[in-house]
Amino acid sequence: MKTLVPEQILGAIHRIVGTPGVKSQSADMARHLVEPRGLYHGQSPLVVSPTTVAEVRAVVELCHGAGVAIVPQGGNTGLCGAAIPSEAGGEIVMSLDRLNRVREIDPLNYTITVEAGCILAHVQQAAGEADRLFPLSLGAEGSCQIGGNLSTNAGGINTLRYGNMRDLVLGLEVVLPDGQLWDGLRRLRKDNTGYDLKQLFIGAEGTLGVVTAAVLKLFPKPREEVTAIVAVATLTGVIELLSRLRLASGDQVTAFELLPRFGIDISLLYVPGVRDPFATRHEHYALMRLSAGRANSGLRDIVEETLGQAMTEGLVLDAVMAENESQVRDFWRIREAIVEAQIPAGGSIKHDVAVPVSRVAEFIERANVAVEALIPGARPCPFGHVGDGNVHYNVTQPTDMDKQAFLDRWAELNAVVHAIVRSLNGSISAEHGLGRLKVDEITHYKSALELDLMRQLKRTLDPKGIMNPGKVVRV
Ligand SMILES: Cc1cc2nc3c(=O)[nH]c(=O)nc-3n(C[C@H](O)[C@H](O)[C@H](O)COP(=O)(O)OP(=O)(O)OC[C@H]3O[C@@H](n4cnc5c(N)ncnc54)[C@H](O)[C@@H]3O)c2cc1C
The missing domain is CATH 3.30.465.10 (Uridine Diphospho-n-acetylenolpyruvylglucosamine Reductase; domain 3)
Known part of the structure; x- marks a missing residue:
């Protein structure tokens, strides 16, 4: 590739960090230039990996002087293309992996x-x-x-x-x-x-x-942890159960994840070693962990009592509490498998949204209706951190639809789902960020004033626009 970054700048960077701190061959740079889901493939003449703060400063100062853009990169696991340089090839990647003490x-x-x-x-x-x-x-x-x-x-x-x-x-x-x-x-x-x-x-x-x-x-560090997987009658019941557990335990719920039946079905189909938690099929499951600072704190009894009462009322349909570490791993394995299984299950259109915890059920129910109206047969897989209002509202293609034809409707489906998020005063990016993926879309969801303040901040701190250009906000 012909480099757009002047050769003397590349040479000067090389001298700052030494040979172990630079990669310029395509094979060495490959893992730094592709986003984990393969959505973005960037180009760059150089990946620089400083080992000291002084080296970071020297490289940044040099690039600032020459007007060369820098893309900082960590583990490159981000899911919105923010750590990937543009396809033009004029940006260097700064990998921080050797600055690790x-x-x-x-x-x-x-x-x-x-x-x-x-x-x-x-x-x-x-x-x-x-x-x-x-x-x-x-x-x-x-x-x-x-x-x-x-x-x-x-x-x-x-x-x-x-x-x-x-x-x-x-x-x-x-x-x-x-x-x-x-x-x-x-x-x-x-x-x-x-x-x-x-x-x-x-x-x-x-x-x-x-x-x-x-x-x-x-x-x-917690001394006691209680992990349970629970089948709940309704989505509203999932959130009601969370609230009851928070109250009963004195706010000792550390994790509370929604697992939908569709997610469990595809996990059983595609991911080896996953087991159905119950003999009977249910629609909605909650995976939870509570923790206490003392062993034998009584936390387990509290969870048992709360679940038992909820079962008597018909809110909870079935529940199992982990008896040992291996069962804990099995339960969390189901949660992880839902992520993996969406790949072989076909095309999947993603949403990483947040709504107030009290509106999670309403959001999912309205989104399901809207998705079915737009693409009949599309299969929603709403899962994730509902305890904090974050839903990974992913949608898998209908079984009889061409994968590409489904993926071509990404923006259209996003618009429908995000309109519901907006009506609930939610966020279209709960935890993954904006990166390249949502840099333009966010302009429809933030006020002109908010966007302008963001641009002013960017121009104040980075007047030359060299730091990760084209991500988060366009200036
Ligand atoms: C299987 C899987 C599960 C995930 N689960 C979650 C989850 O539950 N919650 C969640 O929030 N995210 C999740 N993510 C997304 C991702 O792991 C997180 O966003 C993570 O915080 C990114 O860290 P990273 O080091 O990989 O950053 P990268 O992907 O390398 O970079 C992300 C952004 O940070 C910038 N950056 C990196 N290092 C620096 C630095 N030192 N200085 C300035 N800028 C920097 C990059 O330029 C880029 O904009 C998941 C990803 C995968 C693949």
Whole structure:
């Protein structure tokens, strides 16, 4: 590929980071240039992987001077094309995977200070070794990085109890688009000294600077966990059950996921090792985890009593509580299998939406009707983190429809589903971000004023527009 980035800039980057820090051969760069679902394939002359903050600064300063655009990249597990360069080939990719030290754990302050390239699972493990919990948990935790989690404001299964990434950060260190270093690595729980600048960079998807390190909050490690899978009579009942469990347990529900029958059916069909949780088929299932700080805390009795009462009233149809670790894994395996099984099940049109928790059932029921009216026979697979109002409202193609013909209706179906989300004052991107996928669509869902404020922010921090151009907001 003929490079659009001047050769002398590529050479200077090479000199800053040394040979181990650059990739320029197609085979070496391949994994950095394709989005996980294959939706975007970018081009770039170079992937640079700094090992120190000084190297990050030097590369950014050089690119700023030369007007060369940079695409920051973590584990490249993001689902909206935000970490992929454009097809034009004029942007370099900055992979943070070698900037990956745990700088400090402070157990008494309940904090851990980590560099952006640390893999999420490693941070969880480091916290665990200090008898602490870092609660962010999601399907890609074995490969996504803290910098990516911060930049997408990742959510995952524990948001209900611990919040999303935005709630889990006390301080940040960021290399700004001109190469200056903002050291905001504070470890304070109280600091009312003006604008909370770190929040600008969280969820910014790499458009305002390169995050190099963060101070993250830790929590007491739970000593007892109760996991259950429950068949519920109605979608409204799923949310009612969540509310009852929160009340009865004193808010000890950490995860509460919706599993639809269609998702279980395709999992049984396509993913080896998945077992139907009950002998009888039901329409709606909730997978839940509650946790307590003390073993034998009585939590199990509380869950049993609450489910028993709900069963007497007909709200719950069947329930099983995990007796051991292997059963816990089996239950969560069903949840993961629903994601995997959608691939062999055919074309799937995705929505990652949020509505108020109290409107989740209404949203799904209205969306199901609208989808059937638009594409008869299309099979909704609404699943995910309903405990915090986030529904992955995916729709699998009708069995007798051509896959491409179905996928060609992506925008049309999105418009129908997102109109319902808007009518409920919801969000069209609950946890995955905007990236390239929704950069234009979001203009229909935010006010002109809000979009203008976002553009002003972008121009203020990145006047040359070199930081991840074409993502989040067009300037
Ligand atoms: C199987 C699977 C399950 C998933 N489950 C969830 C889930 O439950 N909840 C959820 O929220 N997401 C989920 N995701 C999406 C994804 O894992 C998250 O968005 C994750 O936070 C991205 O991290 P990453 O390191 O892979 O970032 P990348 O994909 O590499 O990058 C994402 C964005 O962050 C920017 N970025 C990365 N590092 C930096 C940095 N150091 N400085 C500045 N910008 C940076 C990139 O430019 C890009 O805009 C899932 C993905 C997969 C594949």
